[in-house]
Amino acid sequence: MKNLGFKAMIVTMAFVLLLAGTFGGGSAATAAEAPEINAEAAILIDANSGKILYQKDPELTLSPASMTKMMSEYLLLEAISKNEIAWDDKVSISETIHKLSQNRSLSNVPLRVDEKYTVKELYEAMAIYSANAATMALAEHLAGSETKFVEMMNAKAKEMGMTEYKFVNSSGLNNRDLVGNHPAGGPEEENMMSARSTGLLAYNLLKDYPEVLETTSTPVKNFRDGTDDEIIMKNWNWLLPTLIYANKYSVDGIDGLKTGSTDLAGYAFTGTAKQGDMRLISVVMKTDSYEARFNETAKLLNFGFDQFESQSIITKGDKAEGNSSVSVVKGKEKQVGVAAGESFSAITEKNTEQPYELSFEYDQALLTDDGELTAPIKEGDQVGKVVLKSTGEDFGYITGDKGSSVPLVATDSVEKAGWFxxxxxxxxxxxxxxxxxxxxxxxxxxx
Structure with missing residues (x-):
């Protein structure tokens, strides 16, 4: 699409084009027939743009159970990336964590007080086997105490823009299961998040630390291989290839992300899969059974891949047909060309003719009262943005953005004219x- 065909608007300096019949998907899930998702809350997100493709009671606050560990994983991977800790660091085990780790019914690998474990070992136990005591040990190692780690969790949630959340521990268990250790909150409290906040957490985890998938995609791994404490860790994500529901509820390309279950949470799952160039993130919360969360996840992810596709909307250098320049004052030239500074793809519904709205929006701080740019201007300077918005009902973006955009840049340099x-x-x-x-x-x- 080499000519964007924007129509000039004198007052706002915006250029608008309704692309009727060109690109599908304006209203996200409204045109496509969405499946009935049997969960109290659910959401489906494009992992590249953050576009929400489906939602059901996305702001309802529920227990995420062990999906909590996505935040613990994020903080750990962030600390690794900042060289604050290292994969081969040795972690000591407190008596409290040792005691909890002996309860195998709470998804644990046994940990000894007289042994030290590498960060890598405990991280794999957390991400593959959802090991609760291992998660707590990492929290203590990273922050000094689990209480301080919980403070970090809540601060990071706020920084990410999550709106419905409360973290009281690092693992996602109910506080009553923590053998008298309550990092935050009361003795019967549990972490709480909405499907929207859980989806935003997963989106940020995959965007900032995609290497997490190298671990979450592992079906089976031995903990402390070759020792007396060796444990076979089977991934609780039973949609992974070779695991129990891989054929019954098949989702091509699935490689994560995190399950969760407690009495309060029911059965929840944050899934992700990649097919071609498109990666989707799904969240289902409070389903009726262990199996149901995988059935509902498969329905949601397969719906997304069946009904939506990624399309190139703008290519870097695309210009507006008939309005590809803007007036310049105090320059050797009186006009400067403008064009898209980056390529732009969007998730669109397949086989639909629902329009998008594209707009050229200049940075008002750079314009004079007469709507002109002031020289000097360098080629590549950003003078505004090209914004893509849906014209129909729109679930928006998990990040809260009203629309995706790419920079609008000057295509030439304009030197400042001399005094003469x-x-x-x-x-x-x-x-x-x-x-x-x-x-x-x-x-x-x-x-």
Whole structure:
């Protein structure tokens, strides 16, 4: 699409084009027939843009159970990336964590007080096997105490823009299961998040630390292989290839992300899969059974891949047909070309003719009162943005953005004109104004 065909609007300096019949998917899930998702809350997100493709009670606050560990994983991977800790760091085990780790019914690998474990070992136990005591050990190692780690969790949630959340521990268990250790909140409290906040957490985890998938996609791994404490860790994501529901509820390309279940949470799952260039994230919360969460996840992800596709909307360098320049003052040239500074793809519904709205929006801080740019201008300078918005019902973006955009940039450099050129223009404008006034006065004599 080399000519964007924007229509100029004098007052707002915006250019708008309704692309009727060109690109599908304006209203996200409204045109496509969405499946009935048997969960109290659910959401489906394009992992690249953050576009929400489906939602059901997305702001309802529920227990995420062990989906909590996505935040613990994020903070750990962030600390690794900042060289605050290392994969081969040795982690000591407190008596409290040792005691909890012996309860195998709570999804644990046994940990010894007289042993030290690498960060990598405990991380794999957390991400693959959802090991709760291992998660707590990492929290203590990273923050000094789990209480301080919980403070970090809540601060990071706020920083990410999550709106419905409360973290009281690092693992997602109910506080009553933590053998008398309550990092935050009361003895019967549990972490709480909405499907929207859970989806935003997963979106940020995959965007910032996609390497997490190398671990979450592992079906089976031995903990402490070759020792007396060796444990076979089977991934609780039973949609992974070779695991229990891989064939019954098949989703091509699934490689994560995190299950969760407690009495309060029921059975929940944050899933992700990639097919071609498109990766989707799904969240289902409070389903009726262990199996149901995988059935509902498969329905949601397969719906997304069946009904939506990624399309190139704008290519870097695309110009607006007939309006590909803007006026410049104090420059050697009086116009400068503008074009899209980056390529732009969007998730669209397949086989639909629902329009998008594209707009050229100039940075008002750069414009004069007459809507002109001021020289000097360098080629590639951003002068605004090209925004894509849906014209139909729109679930928006998990990040809260109203629409996706790419920079609008100058295609040429415009040097500032010298004083002589500016003076001559001013004189020309002065006499031009006198001539116009005189001509109007003469006309008035014969009216």
């Amino acid at each position: 050129t500016l003076s001559m223009r001013a004189i020309g404008g002065f006499f031009g104004g006198i001539w116009t006034s005189a001509a109007d006065a003469v006309k008035g004599l014969f009216s």
